[in-house]
Amino acid sequence: MATSGANTSNNLMVGANSFFVIIVFILDINLPPVRAKTYPSSGIIKLCLLITICMLDSLYLVIGQIIIYFLLITVVTTVSIAIFVIYSFRTGTFPFPNVVLSGILALEGSVKALFRLFKVDDSIVDDVVIRLRNKVSLKRFESLPFEKKAIFLPQCLRSVDCPAKLSSEGIQCINCGRCNIGGAKEKLEQLGYMVFVVPGSSFIKRMILKYKPEAILGVGCISEVKDGLDLCHRFGIPAVGIQLDTDGCISTALDWGVFYNTAHHTAKADKNASESSHS
Ligand code: SF4
Numbered sequence: 001m002a003t004s005g006a007n008t009s010n011n012l013m014v015g016a017n018s019f020f021v022i023i024v025f026i027l028d029i030n031l032p033p034v035r036a037k038t039y040p041s042s043g044i045i046k047l048c049l050l051i052t053i054c055m056l057d058s059l060y061l062v063i064g065q066i067i068i069y070f071l072l073i074t075v076v077t078t079v080s081i082a083i084f085v086i087y088s089f090r091t092g093t094f095p096f097p098n099v100v101l102s103g104i105l106a107l108e109g110s111v112k113a114l115f116r117l118f119k120v121d122d123s124i125v126d127d128v129v130i131r132l133r134n135k136v137s138l139k140r141f142e143s144l145p146f147e148k149k150a151i152f153l154p155q156c157l158r159s160v161d162c163p164a165k166l167s168s169e170g171i172q173c174i175n176c177g178r179c180n181i182g183g184a185k186e187k188l189e190q191l192g193y194m195v196f197v198v199p200g201s202s203f204i205k206r207m208i209l210k211y212k213p214e215a216i217l218g219v220g221c222i223s224e225v226k227d228g229l230d231l232c233h234r235f236g237i238p239a240v241g242i243q244l245d246t247d248g249c250i251s252t253a254l255d256w257g258v259f260y261n262t263a264h265h266t267a268k269a270d271k272n273a274s275e276s277s278h279s
Contacts (some may be wrong), residue, residue: 024194077103078110085111085128086120094128094135101132104218126226129164130241133229140238142265146192150213152204152228154199154244156222156252157181164197170207171197180256188263204228208235217263219254221247 025187055085065098081103088094104111104125112122141149155171158164159178164171171193185195194211197206208216208231218228225241232239240262 007266013069018064033265064151074110078107078114080113081107082111085125089124092131092165093133097132098109098182099137100268101129101136104132115206123222126222127243130225130229131151133233134240137215137238137240139216141240142214144238146188147212149192150194150207150211150216151188152207152216152220153184153195154224154252155197155199156249157219157254158251159195159243160250168197170203173197180254184256184259191264193263201227205231208232208237213237219259220244221252256269 001237015026021188021191050118068278080098084100085104088100094100104267108125108129111123115122115125154235157179158171158173158181161178162171163176163178166172173182173185175186185197188195194207194213196203197219202278204218207213215233216228216237216266218232219223219242220228221244229239229241242259245255
């Protein structure tokens with residue numbers, strides 16, 4: 001494949017070369033006598049052009065080879081990452097998470113295009129990105145005290161009969177008991193968390209700027225979680241995302257066990273647990 005690419009590149013060079021030689025030939029033949037006397041010599045022009053052609057010849061060859069090698073490396077890396085994504089998705093193992101995450105994010109468009117080409121669901125890529133980001137951020141998230149962390153819950157988890165009002169601080173839950181948000185919000189706020197029920201995507205950015213949490217736990221559908229984690233990454237905030245069990249705009253479902261495990265598990269919780277076991 002590399003040889004055929006190099007041949008193509010050489011053919012292009014030869015074509016360009018021939019084009020310039022023809023121009024020189026035409027110039028040489030058609031220069032009128034008066035102009036030929038005016039200029040130093042048509043021979044000098046021809047020589048200059050031939051030198052330029054030689055330089056361009058080498059330059060085109062180098063550029064052509066660079067482009068071909070770049071394309072080859074991109075294709076091989078894209079295929080490798082796609083294979084890795086499928087392997088991680090199926091086995092749940094994520095070796096070298098930082099390196100792989102950088103690779104996926106750099107070639108995300110190409111990897112998704114490759115998935116679509118082979119009629120594979122490209123949301124797998126988002127799922128693996130979320131799990132990799134969680135793996136990278138979890139330690140830092142857990143090391144911070146509850147008071148410095150924020151939790152964002154999606155409004156679609158509410159009951160369809162939710163009586164809560166919307167304010168500039170999000171949906172104001174009154175713990176009416178119609179859904180799990182009320183109880184969760186109360187328990188987590190007692191621990192020290194800032195808890196928000198998110199009415200829309202721009203809300204999270206506004207709360208980050210206002211309250212400056214040092215770590216974030218977010219819940220949402222796959223695209224919301226991925227966008228939220230990307231946003232936190234841009235702000236340099238370690239964030240962990242938990243996907244909803246069922247997507248949709250109303251009455252969605254969450255594995256509250258997984259959620260509480262993540263929310264409760266901090267260095268402080270470990271410390272308290274070890275202190276109470278010693279007393
Ligand atoms: S518990 Fe809160 S969020 Fe859930 S329905 Fe009641 S007021 Fe709405």
